[in-house]
Amino acid sequence: MKHLKAINRKARRVEEFIASEFGDVHALQQGPPPQRPHFPLGCSLVFSPGWETDSAGGTAGLCQPVERDLYDCYITCFWPAQVPDHFNNYPDWTSKCASATKDWRNIDLVFP
């Protein structure tokens, strides 16, 4: 806090509580991120590394398979791609896809 300074022990606990309640989303333009768990709030709510290419330009050494990108579009709205609505109309869209790296071809188009 910048305009209130915690003086007694309870105030310090209040300050910690406020930081945990209100300080877990951090806009990237606010400067260096706080040293505690938080969401970096930039173009996306979620940081999901490894969906493009690795340092050698390939896709074999990524920390997550490229197919994971499809799920990020689907589950977390990571990227505004056209994927079926899994809440109401197509809850079983990925039911044949137990493992994205192996079964991604089983995910088919949908025809509303």
Next chain:
Amino acid sequence: MSAYRQGEFHAFEGGGQNYLYLVPSAAIFALEDLSSAVLDLLQGRELTRDQIIGDLIARGYALANIEETLEELHQAHAIAFGEGFVEPRLEAPQQPFPLQTVVMNVTNQCNLSCSYCYEYGEDRIATPEGKTKFMSEETARSTADFLLNQSPGRRAVHLTFFGGETLLNFKVVKSTIEYARAKAAEMGKYIDFSMTTNATMLTSEIISFLAENNVGVTVSIDGPKEANDKFRVFHNGKGSYDVIAPKIKELVKVHRSRPIGARVTLTAQVVDVKKIFRHLTEEMGFDEVGFAPVTTSPVRLYAIGNNGLDHVLDQFTELAEEYLTYALENKHHGFSNVNDTLQELHQGVSKAYPCGAGLGLLGVAPSGDIGLCHRFVDSPAGKLGHIDTGIDRAVQAEHLNRAHINTKYDCHTCWARPVCSGGCYHEAYVRYGDTSHANLHYCDWIRGWTDVCLRIYGEIAARNPKYLERFDERKAI
């Protein structure tokens, strides 16, 4: 349109710095220019966000800073918006609560006849007729066992010996200390001992025993001879000062393992706080002196009326300011009323109950009857069971329900409720016939004294913050 207004707090100043004591959290925050300016704007009125921003921009503050300040003040509940906050109700602690302290009344007999005594005076509530006057060794051992067994999870517990006059049954005090210490060691616990005495029966042997066994000692004494002997007299009316003075001097000289405290009862006739303090520290050698206004019905001649309490507060304030000058130089000052309050303010305690009586603290009568605290032993009011049969959980639960701050509606608009929580059960019982009644007769006193201590706290925080580190550890162990 929704507007901002001030939240619930007590604003105070210390060492040129503005502070907030937030209620009910008991958090203390220092304000800077802009946060002070926002709160000043909202003094006694409500303003919209645009009005606040417009006013402060005109005074040269940057928009981003104003918005940030509003957000911080709102998050800390220093300002409220729209419907405001629903403050969580203070929860009652889970039962059974582990014991921390037992006050053992080893006798209800006394060799003095202090007129104001709550045990024998005009406002007594005890009815010890037909019960044993001296605690037996067997009951004392059962009490020590009870304390050790009923304190699961606590590494250390505390046993206080009390009376009557405690030393009338010193034999039991001595044997209980030996027994309880061995028993605690067997159980892997630490037990700490203290006692209160009128000092009339202190001997060199007793003093040596207390020093060797690290027993904390508090002496009831009301000051210099003329003050002490007004009420603290033997059965024949003779004052006790000349008897106790040399014994106390020997006690404070020999017993150096613990600070020796004096406990002064203020009455309408004995209110010269500074003079009493000087005498007890400088001439008698006490390390700490604590003062408490007499507990009494208002009609007694020694009762301190409202004007008297104002006078006491003035003197407390002067002595507290002396404490402050000592604290700024990192020196010890024995005015324990300030020290105790600063401890609570530093921790930011917000009490569901005024004290631990009936919860972590119990009083035990010579007969083994359990009372809320030592002031309720041998009294039907506040009886909580017997040492042989344990705490009557139904009676205890009823007490805890009724005494909880949530039920004391009179307190809900008072900013001092985090430290007071309605005040002493015994005082309430004597005044209102109800242990759970808020002590409305001393609200102004509590608020006045808390404000004085907040200002002292604020000044220390501004000028010598390292001093406050001594209050980091909670007193309770």
